[in-house]
Amino acid sequence: MPSPVQRHPLAVQTADILLERVRSGEWPLGHKLPGETTLAAELGVGRSTLREAIRELAGKGVLDPRQGAGVFVTALDAVEEWDAVLRRASIVSVIEARIAIESEAAALAAERRTPADLRAIRRALAERLAHGDTVEPYVDADMALHRAVVVSAHNDVLVELFDGFVPRMRRVMLDMLRIRPVASPEADHAEHAALVQAIAERDTRAAAEFSRAHLTAMKKAFT
Structure with missing residues (x-):
């Protein structure tokens, strides 16, 4: 006993x-x-x-x-607080989770997006381009674009998961871009524009592939 x-x-x-x-x-x-x-x-x-x-x-x-x-x-262990999990996770682990979430969200966005969703995504893309020369507004605009895509998937769980990553990713992206700016802003914008176009054309496969390719390249920058 x-x-x-x-x-x-x-x-x-x-x-x-x-x-x-x-x-x-x-x-x-x-x-x-x-x-x-x-x-x-x-x-x-x-x-x-x-x-x-x-x-x-x-x-x-x-x-x-x-x-x-x-x-x-009802469970065999206590659920750890999400913030604590993210604080301990390596940045590569966070990016890998984003790949899983955002590539699926992009495919769903291509399938489910409304005209209003598409307008919001395009506005976010334009904001991202407009802030390309200043680090902090650029990172915020980048996060806003990716979130607009996730929101367009019309899945509240995916939005909640993405929002959990934002604070950690924002800090990391700010640090990274201050040390090593984007090598080709034009190519980077073209990648995001291609993702938006795939969503506009309701091409689920292309949307998922563009999302995965972009985040996989980011992952390689940290490995």
Whole structure:
């Protein structure tokens, strides 16, 4: 039997012990935890402390308290905060994730874009070109163009994922461009214009390929 919780704060430690038991496989996915009275006594804590620990793990998606039914295991580990994951991830990992997300988003944008979407994408492309000689506005305009493409895919999950990358990517792009400016702004603009044209023509394959090629070239610059 696990040893009782000894140190403060009790609720946090209780949550940690519960999570360890879930991770160890003692309570598999879908399993119902022992009753509140039994579990509190087993851990050596009060029922209010146990409830607080369960609330914490419920907030992380691990446990699901169901009124009148009990507490059930709904995940085998706590979901780490997205910002923390991105802070630790290498820039290459972030670009690889962008390739997966944006190439699919580009294909969906070519399929689903509305006339209003296309106007927004073209405005963003023009803004990007207009700010080509100043680093910070250029990076912001570049991000705005890529976001306009993702928005045109009409998939809220893809937009949410892309928005999660923006702060990290913005900092990296600013640093990179200050050290090493774009070798050929004309060629770079032509690549983005080709992506926009593929979306305008509803060419899903070409849109995905242009998006993938651009981001793959960016990845190579970091490797």
